[in-house]
Amino acid sequence: MELTRSVFKHLQKICGKANVTKHKEERLCYSYDATGNSFLPDAIVFPGSEKEVSQILSLASKEELIIVPRGAGSGMTGGSVPVKGGLVMVFSRMNKIIEIDENNLFVKVQPGVIVSDIHKCVEEKGLFYPPDPASSSVCTIGGNIGECAGGPRAVKYGVTRDYVLGLSAVLPSGEFIQTGVTTAKGVAGYDLTRLIVGSEGTLAIVTEITLKLLPKPETIKTMAIFFDSTQKAAQTVSTIMREAVIPRCVEYLDEACLHLVKDYLSFDLPDSIKALLIIELDGNSGRVEKDAKNIKELCVSQGALDVVIAKDQTQAQTLWDARKALSPVLYKIATNKINEDIVVPIDKIPDIVQVTQNIQKTYGLKVVSFGHAGDGNIHCNIMYNKTDENESKRAIKAVDELFTATLALGGTITGEHGVGLTKMKYLPKEVGRTEIKIMKGIKKVFDPKNILNPGKIFN
């Protein structure tokens, strides 16, 4: 339904005049996300409390107004873009770290808290919140809940879902719900917590999150391994993961990546380099030293060109620079990229690497691959120029082929970015009709009027 003047006034009454806007500039600012897709919302609302969220949703439900929850807009699949207009709900005012419980190892936060702020706060107390998506310095925990964010440390520590003990949320009707526990275990009734995590803001609006914490690891050890063949690198990842120690990160960069970042590095790359692994171990210091040595030996036996073990945090940072410099320099190749976060079984990494090389040839487009190889999660970036109609068409075909190959290898089309808008048409490739029918049924239970983030995941 349309946002009438009286509804707008009602919203102002709920949140205060300063916290609702329909200025064109602001609507533009909240129209897009990291995909570059852009749809103008009718207005933007900044609730300050759970109560305000509930009042807004009650009103929206009555008026059948669309509500699109939004964190920092750093999502990679259009999860937060208002594809059907409506109100964008932004959580920048609900950004408090409510409680860190050091005895029981949990933290309670509001959805608008920046993920790296959680990291800092809990680490100061000797605790650790493992999920660390690449965007952690800007993205919000609410967005992470929506998409079930992952990141490099997932290889050892799992993803957002594995750390959410419980949620406070508001249903589209405006009713409050509480899910989960603040304890280590809990099985009372259906697992609504993990149903809401990863539901991309389509089931309920999360207003408070209880996250499980771990004791902070004593030491971190970073190492870089150079290979003259992508296949050797991929094979090494698979071999490392069979060892009794799971690294906290196993990142992979292909030749195209290395070519792009080499000028930004403070160390030289061997001429024959075709792939780089960055491996990070954590734990007790004696143990970590030993593991690093073992992994070095293993890499050498797998034919690595060279292995560099960082001596200190500064040198570790230097090694990470290769990975961090990537995202911005990608645009040197082409003005646009399609970044797909496919996952394959670890021992199928060599096969998917081959697939991307074939796609590159077939479609005449540069495909740059890097990512969390330790859990088989490769970010394939298909580079193209949007203004070139023919290139755009080829890029779409390339994505289609990439997904088909990924699924044929026993993988998934999305490891951590979600389906959102951009993968919606591909979901039926992976998820069957009966399963989607069940998902739609669940959506209807939570949101019978389809006012929460419609036009996402499935149509």
Add this chain to the structure above:
Amino acid sequence: MELTRSVFKHLQKICGKANVTKHKEERLCYSYDATGNSFLPDAIVFPGSEKEVSQILSLASKEELIIVPRGAGSGMTGGSVPVKGGLVMVFSRMNKIIEIDENNLFVKVQPGVIVSDIHKCVEEKGLFYPPDPASSSVCTIGGNIGECAGGPRAVKYGVTRDYVLGLSAVLPSGEFIQTGVTTAKGVAGYDLTRLIVGSEGTLAIVTEITLKLLPKPETIKTMAIFFDSTQKAAQTVSTIMREAVIPRCVEYLDEACLHLVKDYLSFDLPDSIKALLIIELDGNSGRVEKDAKNIKELCVSQGALDVVIAKDQTQAQTLWDARKALSPVLYKIATNKINEDIVVPIDKIPDIVQVTQNIQKTYGLKVVSFGHAGDGNIHCNIMYNKTDENESKRAIKAVDELFTATLALGGTITGEHGVGLTKMKYLPKEVGRTEIKIMKGIKKVFDPKNILNPGKIFN
């Protein structure tokens, strides 16, 4: 609906005559579980394949016949008892370990596999499936999925839910579904996998399970710590959990337990003992030795009477005997027990210990407590004689008070046993009306005719 002769014949046609029975003796055998609750089913069916499960469900759906899935019947809350009659579906024929993928660290199993058989098979290949409920030598993985089983290792490794990558299942309509992935990550659509895990056989019948595996830890170190005060023991647990190393088990036994098992032990207990902790560490051998020493020092500083570190596996087994001997000897106190698997935040363990002591006094019933203290999951056994009407009434009141206190301490009424039948009336103490309404809505999406395990979790 009634099980007519023609429907029975149809079932025989689907599964073979040998695999359906309505003999009184067999119906009795499948009428109860570990709670002692007993309800006669109309018949028992033993499907041999996913296809047979689907055909049975199609038929049941058409005839509106109740289906109650059953593992080994070792459940603690009546999850598998046919409270409203119908067909009990037993998975003893679907007991294959289908595939162990050593490269990608997962195992595919059928629901009827005994959990300890999974342990054995994967450990032979140097891999590890952590969840290990006390009943693992008899219980099935299907039952573990139904209840989201936990066990002592959950303190370090998490519960069943954390290891289920994907499921094949059949809906009450007979339709097949596939959920989840065989990869480390995956977020395509709503998380149906974790919705089905812990749904106590009320949403779908699971026919194949993909479980995540870990590399097998190099060494295990077991230690026993004696305390002259339950409060000191409880405080020590809370302190240990704040250290940077999380033990794989932290088991707690109270004075009543120790009194019961002391004659069965091959070591002497100090006279002044009031509580025992059994702690188990795993990992690299050097590391584990060091951690054991650290924990010993910590325990001594917390006022432990004595600390015994097992020198080898045989001595470790001796320490575990105290815990293993418990269940059978409990019946020396009284003929019946109500075993409640409450969970409280770790630092509230001293409070809940106090609560059980008060309950004991108030109701004149022996309360024996032991359990997975490392995650705050205490099994409180309220002992009574069922034939004594007055004792039975007091036992019910005691449970009520225990749950109220648990929830007031920020805990949950069930950590790993599920709600089933016996906790159904208590669920609304923990889970709100709106949340239950949503759960019932979800139930209806999966099972519109309410034929799957009705009369469980919520009415």
